[in-house]
Amino acid sequence: MGDPLTVSAHLAGVVVHGAGRGRGLGFPTANVAADPGSPVPPPAIYSGWVVRHSTGVVHHGTISIGSNPTFCDTTDVHVEVYCHDTSDQFYGERVEVWFVARIRDTVKFASPEDLVRAARQDVLRSEELLASDHARRVLDDALATYRRTASF
Ligand SMILES: Cc1cc2nc3c(=O)[nH]c(=O)nc-3n(C[C@H](O)[C@H](O)[C@H](O)COP(=O)(O)O)c2cc1C
Numbered sequence: 001m002g003d004p005l006t007v008s009a010h011l012a013g014v015v016v017h018g019a020g021r022g023r024g025l026g027f028p029t030a031n032v033a034a035d036p037g038s039p040v041p042p043p044a045i046y047s048g049w050v051v052r053h054s055t056g057v058v059h060h061g062t063i064s065i066g067s068n069p070t071f072c073d074t075t076d077v078h079v080e081v082y083c084h085d086t087s088d089q090f091y092g093e094r095v096e097v098w099f100v101a102r103i104r105d106t107v108k109f110a111s112p113e114d115l116v117r118a119a120r121q122d123v124l125r126s127e128e129l130l131a132s133d134h135a136r137r138v139l140d141d142a143l144a145t146y147r148r149t150a151s152f
Pocket residue numbers: 018019020021022023027029031045062063064067068069070071080081082105106107108109115118119120122123
């Protein structure tokens with residue numbers, strides 16, 4: 001049995017346009033439309049690896065799955081990936097998200113500033129989790145799958 005915080009899941013999909021709010025918050029996210037049948041973990045904030053198919057580069061990510069209750073969006077569940085190590089936009093590109101650990105529940109914050117404060121902490125926690133042995137094993141699986149499935 002692993003740590004209860006660890007997550008064994010990955011999803012694949014294409015990056016689509018979101019509400020366009022993230023950049024203004026200082027947390028630009030890639031909104032992923034999961035492929036039909038690709039399992040989406042329950043709403044929460046997660047750490048994980050983001051495999052960008054066009055380059056084969058694996059990015060460090062913090063992932064928000066939820067309906068963005070702070071902004072009273074809709075009940076639609078968004079999969080949003082914040083990459084720690086690039087400011088590139090991936091619109092139209094295929095990505096795979098390999099979840100490493102669950103960080104916290106999604107919260108309806110009183111203000112965008114409170115959300116940004118929490119998101120900064122999430123990214124720090126995510127980096128700690130991505131340095132774990134479990135994360136290394138997930139990365140090995142992600143790379144092996146990418147090499148098997150990517151068309152060269
Ligand atoms: C690290 C991180 C944590 C987040 N946590 C929450 C949260 O707890 N509550 C919430 O309403 N939205 C949360 N979000 C989602 C933001 O509301 C969302 O990224 C923002 O509204 C931009 O959406 P857009 O890409 O559709 O413009 C989080 C996003 C990130 C990157």
